Each structure stands twice: as C-alpha cells, then as structure tokens.
Amino acid sequence: MIPVRILGTASFLPGRAVSTSEVAAASVPHKKLADIEAKIGIKTRYWSPPGTRMADVAARALGQAAEAAGISPRELRRIIFVSSTGGDYTNPATASSVIDALGCNGLCDGFDMANACVGFVSAMDIGARSAATGLAPVGIVAVELMSRFITPENPRPYLVLGDGAGAVILGTARPGEGISGVSLGNDGAHGGTAYIEHPGLTRKLELSVFAASNQDMNAIATKAIVDSANAVLAQCGLTIADISWVLPHQPNGPMFREILGALGVDPARSVPVVEDIGSVSAASIPISLDRLMRARKVRPGDRILMVAVGSGLAYGALLYQVAPAA
The missing domain is CATH 3.40.47.10 (Thiolase/Chalcone synthase)
Structure with a gap:
C-alpha cells in the first residue's frame, strides 16, 4: 500500500x-x-x-x-x-x-x-x-x-x-489508509481514435476530432476499463463486490451505464455526473470524487475504485482505501 x-x-x-x-x-x-x-x-x-x-x-x-x-x-x-x-x-x-x-x-x-x-x-x-x-x-x-x-x-x-x-x-496517511492498488498503461496502436493535433505542427487552428465510430470507441474503451479494474482487484486479492464505490470516467450517459454493467456495479455505488456536466475528460473523476466526499457517504474502511480510459489509448485504475475505524 x-x-x-x-x-x-x-x-x-x-x-x-x-x-x-x-x-x-x-x-x-x-x-x-x-x-x-x-x-x-x-x-x-x-x-x-x-x-x-x-x-x-x-x-x-x-x-x-x-x-x-x-x-x-x-x-x-x-x-x-x-x-x-x-x-x-x-x-x-x-x-x-x-x-x-x-x-x-x-x-x-x-x-x-x-x-x-x-x-x-x-x-x-x-x-x-x-x-x-x-x-x-x-x-x-x-x-x-x-x-x-x-x-x-x-x-x-x-x-x-x-x-x-x-x-x-x-x-500523510492514517494507519491502514492509502492506495492499495494501481494499474496504468498506454497502447499507441489506438492513438487515432480521438485526438486534437498540435497547432505548432500543423500551423493551423486544431479542434477535437472523434475519428473512430461510436461502436468501436465504446468497445475499445469498455474493455480497457474492465481490464484495468480487474488488474487492480487481482493485485489486492479482491472482487468488485468488495468495493464500496466505483468512480469511472464518464464520456457520455449510455457509455457510463455500459461501463457499470460491464464491471457488474450497481449504479447506487457510483456517482453519475455526465448528465449534468457533459464529458469533461480528465476532470470527470475528480468531480465525481468531490461530490461523493461532500455527500458524506464515505465511511471508515470504504474502498473507492477510480478507473479511466482516454485517447492515446491511455487506461488505468487506482484503488483508494479509507482508514478503518479506530
């Protein structure tokens, strides 16, 4: 840890x-x-x-x-x-x-x-x-x-x-608190699925491009998220049932629900934000984490799994363990 x-x-x-x-x-x-x-x-x-x-x-x-x-x-x-x-x-x-x-x-x-x-x-x-x-x-x-x-x-x-x-x-951590598992990776073979080119290279204004079809993007992203989550769970000797809260990246509403379904997570154990704020890339997980913390639903000993996928292809998961009750 x-x-x-x-x-x-x-x-x-x-x-x-x-x-x-x-x-x-x-x-x-x-x-x-x-x-x-x-x-x-x-x-x-x-x-x-x-x-x-x-x-x-x-x-x-x-x-x-x-x-x-x-x-x-x-x-x-x-x-x-x-x-x-x-x-x-x-x-x-x-x-x-x-x-x-x-x-x-x-x-x-x-x-x-x-x-x-x-x-x-x-x-x-x-x-x-x-x-x-x-x-x-x-x-x-x-x-x-x-x-x-x-x-x-x-x-x-x-x-x-x-x-x-x-x-x-x-x-500084309290006893029994911290990151109990992490798995991160990149796969450049899928780098062209979504991107913004560098204007210093192209010498023109660059905008966001979604190059792959929705179906292909969803399939690639969901597999990467499930694999990342399973890698962290295996490190910790846990199953998804042992996780208190799951905070995945939320690219859009249907994909958010698809990710929860693929992970086998009850929506009540997550914090949906995409319907109200849209797709906000790397800010998605910390916003949902903040809403979880401010709702004061987190209890001593809870495990919070954060799992994401993005263009590149980049993917990863991290498991945070809250300190157990004294």
Missing part, C-alpha cells in the same frame, strides 16, 4: 449551463431533441467565457480543496496541474501560474501532466508517492476547457464536451 490520505476535495464548473436543446439547434437542427438526449445521455454542460484562463480556474478549485482540507494553499509542497489540452501555455508549465495565483511562489514545486482522460488517475499515483515519501501536502487539479476545441460543424464532440475542474489535496 502507498500510504496517503485524501484531505480535501473540490470541484468547479466555469461559465454558464448550456442545454442540449441549444447545442442541438446549432449543430443538428434536423434531428429530434429527444433522440439526441437519449443517444448522448447529457442534458446540460458548462462552457466558460472566451478568454477564461485555466490557471485561474485551477487556483479556484485548489483553493476550495485546501479549505476543505483545513489547510492554507501556502502549505502545499507540490502542485500537479492536469489537462488533456495542455493548459494556458505550451511553455512554461501552467502549474507555475497556479502557484502564483495561490501565493505559493518559492514554497512548492509544480508541473503539468497530460494523459488524456486518464490524467487525474496518473496524477493521483504520482501525488500519492510524493506524499508517502515526505513531500506533502500535494495538490492535484484537473482542468478541462473543452469548449475551446469544438464547433457546431463537427457535431459529435460539440454535442457532448463541456468544461469543468476537480481538485484533491493529498497528505
């Missing part, structure tokens, strides 16, 4: 709520709204105003997570900024701007991480190992402003993608 404790969480949805009725009218006006909502399982998503800086969104979410943890942001010793789209800059790290916004200059280090929709799970692994070796508290924040990379002319991403942020503060 990697000894670490989740001290606090937070989430933030920047901008205004945008209904599926509005995006459908702009992108596919010839289709029935009821059919679209049934196909994507999303009623609203949030789109930030033009010019919104990811560092500002990150600082707000991390500040709220620090408050929930009962610490000052100036106590953080490491900040990991996660985004599938690269942050505010190609260079330098957006984490530097977050550190400045939180008043942490000279007090901690920070860096950016990108691993598509799996970025938060990857960052949890690194953050937990940092805290376990004495570099704590660690702040992790995933920010996705996917509305920057969509247009009505490309309906598939336009109908589902949204903006959001989720943050967590990791600290």
Whole structure:
C-alpha cells in the first residue's frame, strides 16, 4: 500500500449551463431533441467565457480543496496541474501560474501532466508517492476547457464536451489508509481514435476530432476499463463486490451505464455526473470524487475504485482505501 490520505476535495464548473436543446439547434437542427438526449445521455454542460484562463480556474478549485482540507494553499509542497489540452501555455508549465495565483511562489514545486482522460488517475499515483515519501501536502487539479476545441460543424464532440475542474489535496496517511492498488498503461496502436493535433505542427487552428465510430470507441474503451479494474482487484486479492464505490470516467450517459454493467456495479455505488456536466475528460473523476466526499457517504474502511480510459489509448485504475475505524 502507498500510504496517503485524501484531505480535501473540490470541484468547479466555469461559465454558464448550456442545454442540449441549444447545442442541438446549432449543430443538428434536423434531428429530434429527444433522440439526441437519449443517444448522448447529457442534458446540460458548462462552457466558460472566451478568454477564461485555466490557471485561474485551477487556483479556484485548489483553493476550495485546501479549505476543505483545513489547510492554507501556502502549505502545499507540490502542485500537479492536469489537462488533456495542455493548459494556458505550451511553455512554461501552467502549474507555475497556479502557484502564483495561490501565493505559493518559492514554497512548492509544480508541473503539468497530460494523459488524456486518464490524467487525474496518473496524477493521483504520482501525488500519492510524493506524499508517502515526505513531500506533502500535494495538490492535484484537473482542468478541462473543452469548449475551446469544438464547433457546431463537427457535431459529435460539440454535442457532448463541456468544461469543468476537480481538485484533491493529498497528505500523510492514517494507519491502514492509502492506495492499495494501481494499474496504468498506454497502447499507441489506438492513438487515432480521438485526438486534437498540435497547432505548432500543423500551423493551423486544431479542434477535437472523434475519428473512430461510436461502436468501436465504446468497445475499445469498455474493455480497457474492465481490464484495468480487474488488474487492480487481482493485485489486492479482491472482487468488485468488495468495493464500496466505483468512480469511472464518464464520456457520455449510455457509455457510463455500459461501463457499470460491464464491471457488474450497481449504479447506487457510483456517482453519475455526465448528465449534468457533459464529458469533461480528465476532470470527470475528480468531480465525481468531490461530490461523493461532500455527500458524506464515505465511511471508515470504504474502498473507492477510480478507473479511466482516454485517447492515446491511455487506461488505468487506482484503488483508494479509507482508514478503518479506530
């Protein structure tokens, strides 16, 4: 076990709520709204105003997570900024701007991480190992402003993608608490299923592309999630029945339900968010984690399985064990 404790969480949805009725009218006006909502399982998503800086969104979410943890942001010793789209800059790290916004200059280090929709799970692994070796508290924040990379002319991403942020503060563990299993992997052979090309390479504005069919994407993603979850369960000598809460990545409503079904998980043991916030890439899991923690449903000894898949193909799972009752 990697000894670490989740001290606090937070989430933030920047901008205004945008209904599926509005995006459908702009992108596919010839289709029935009821059919679209049934196909994507999303009623609203949030789109930030033009010019919104990811560092500002990150600082707000991390500040709220620090408050929930009962610490000052100036106590953080490491900040990991996660985004599938690269942050505010190609260079330098957006984490530097977050550190400045939180008043942490000279007090901690920070860096950016990108691993598509799996970025938060990857960052949890690194953050937990940092805290376990004495570099704590660690702040992790995933920010996705996917509305920057969509247009009505490309309906598939336009109908589902949204903006959001989720943050967590990791600290010193109590006895019997921490990451009891982790499995991460990448398979570049499937790298062309969904992507945003680099404008520095193509010399033009680049937008989100869903290249594979929905059927192919769902099949690849569901298998990767099930395999990742099973790998972690095997490490820990557990079955899915031993898990208290399962927080999967939520690309759309039907796929979220398909993932739960493939894992054999009762929906009551998860936290659905995609219907209300859309598909928010690496921010999906930390937002659902924050809602779980703030609902105060987590009990001593609970096990929380976070499992994700993203373009690349990236995939992974992580099992967090809450400290048992004293």
